[in-house]
Amino acid sequence: MKVLIAAVVFCVLSAAGFSYGPHEGLDCLGCHDPHYAKAPKLFKVNNEVYPNPRTGEAINGISALCLGCHNLSQFGGANIRPIFLHMTHPVNVKPNPKIAKVPEQLLRDGELQCVSCHDPHPSNPFWKYLRVDTKKGTQVGKFCAVCHPAKADFKFYGLAGQLDIKVFSSMNEAVGAKAFSLTDPQLTIENPTPNYIKAFGPIRNDLAPAYTFVPFEPWIYNPDPKNLPPDLRKLIEKPKKKKKRGNEKKKGAPGP
Ligand code: HEC
Ligand code: HEC
Ligand code: HEC
Numbered sequence: 001m002k003v004l005i006a007a008v009v010f011c012v013l014s015a016a017g018f019s020y021g022p023h024e025g026l027d028c029l030g031c032h033d034p035h036y037a038k039a040p041k042l043f044k045v046n047n048e049v050y051p052n053p054r055t056g057e058a059i060n061g062i063s064a065l066c067l068g069c070h071n072l073s074q075f076g077g078a079n080i081r082p083i084f085l086h087m088t089h090p091v092n093v094k095p096n097p098k099i100a101k102v103p104e105q106l107l108r109d110g111e112l113q114c115v116s117c118h119d120p121h122p123s124n125p126f127w128k129y130l131r132v133d134t135k136k137g138t139q140v141g142k143f144c145a146v147c148h149p150a151k152a153d154f155k156f157y158g159l160a161g162q163l164d165i166k167v168f169s170s171m172n173e174a175v176g177a178k179a180f181s182l183t184d185p186q187l188t189i190e191n192p193t194p195n196y197i198k199a200f201g202p203i204r205n206d207l208a209p210a211y212t213f214v215p216f217e218p219w220i221y222n223p224d225p226k227n228l229p230p231d232l233r234k235l236i237e238k239p240k241k242k243k244k245r246g247n248e249k250k251k252g253a254p255g256p
């Protein structure tokens with residue numbers, strides 16, 4: 001019975017579009033700082049040390065922000081799921097049109113960056129914060145086809161072609177966060193804002209306290225309702241009006 005209730009709650013939860021990813025736990029302040037920002041868009045972390053093996057230069061732009069967390073601390077990151085550029089898909093490069101046909105909106109100053117492939121905002125419901133719904137990573141080819149359409153079998157994904165793929169964006173508050181068609185004039189991926197942020201000298205990448213317990217929350221690895229933090233669980237259980245659930249304190253094992 002308990003299993004059944006959990007299953008029902010979980011179905012309701014997923015059907016309602018609730019999906020909690022790890023960036024929720026950063027609670028905005030993990031990435032942005034309204035007063036002590038180090039980089040544009042009020043970003044509070046920045047990787048100034050890790051060179052790009054493709055260009056030999058320091059990584060720049062939005063990708064330096066991601067790598068302020070997603071690299072080892074000795075390489076300027078915060079040891080969170082480190083991304084090593086020497087074994088990563090190229091970033092910080094202007095695309096060779098024979099290798100990639102990148103939709104203009106996905107580039108930053110003409111270059112491919114982490115945000116060309118990911119929209120890291122917590123509102124992004126897709127697997128690994130990718131911009132395309134890959135059905136939890138079972139249709140990754142659909143995502144790659146946004147920029148490498150000549151390589152993909154569109155029939156296999158039930159798509160007419162590159163322009164048929166929908167791309168997620170959270171950057172247009174006028175219409176809200178959703179997956180847009182590549183030709184939709186409301187698809188906004190970048191709002192260039194004047195950059196006035198000047199950090200005083202070297203400020204340590206200081207992460208909001210909220211982030212520190214995020215990687216160890218069992219609900220990140222196992223989206224079973226019983227693993228949700230009690231306050232979130234209360235939210236989804238309310239309509240069910242089930243009080244006796246027992247055994248809820250059990251801690252899930254930390255993930256890999
Ligand atoms: C994982 C890091 C991360 C988290 C967490 C995060 N943001 Fe962002 N935010 C970004 C990045 C990266 C950009 C710039 C994106 C770009 O230019 O493509 C950005 C840009 C923005 C912008 C500027 C948009 C624009 O058009 O210039 C606003 C406003 C914003 N975020 C608000 C928020 C709020 C509110 C939250 C919490 C609900 C949040 N962010 C959480 C990474 C994050
Ligand atoms: C303030 C630190 C911080 C910044 C900045 C940050 N992230 Fe994250 N990110 C995290 C944490 C924490 C996790 C969860 C790690 C874990 O569970 O082990 C995470 C996880 C992820 C994941 C895996 C999601 C999943 O479902 O498995 C992706 C993809 C990701 N981040 C992309 C990005 C990108 C792209 C940027 C830059 C636009 C970025 N992050 C910036 C802290 C950060
Ligand atoms: C060409 C598209 C592309 C670019 C550019 C890209 N990523 Fe990813 N990223 C992916 C895909 C696809 C996955 C899921 C497959 C995987 O986990 O390897 C992923 C997964 C991740 C994860 C989760 C890894 C895990 O352990 O689950 C993180 C963190 C991440 N990316 C961060 C970044 C950062 C930081 C950058 C910029 C330096 C970046 N990505 C640039 C496509 C991209």
Ligand code: HEC
Nearest residue numbers: 090093094095096099100102106112116117143144146147
């Ligand atoms: C947002 C656009 C974009 C997406 C999505 C994308 N790529 Fe790329 N890809 C590029 C660009 C840009 C380059 C670099 C072209 C250059 O070297 O000038 C590239 C290069 C490559 C290369 C050649 C790398 C090398 O070192 O020569 C491979 C292989 C590749 N991509 C595979 C993939 C795969 C697999 C996926 C899906 C998981 C993917 N790409 C998703 C834009 C993209």
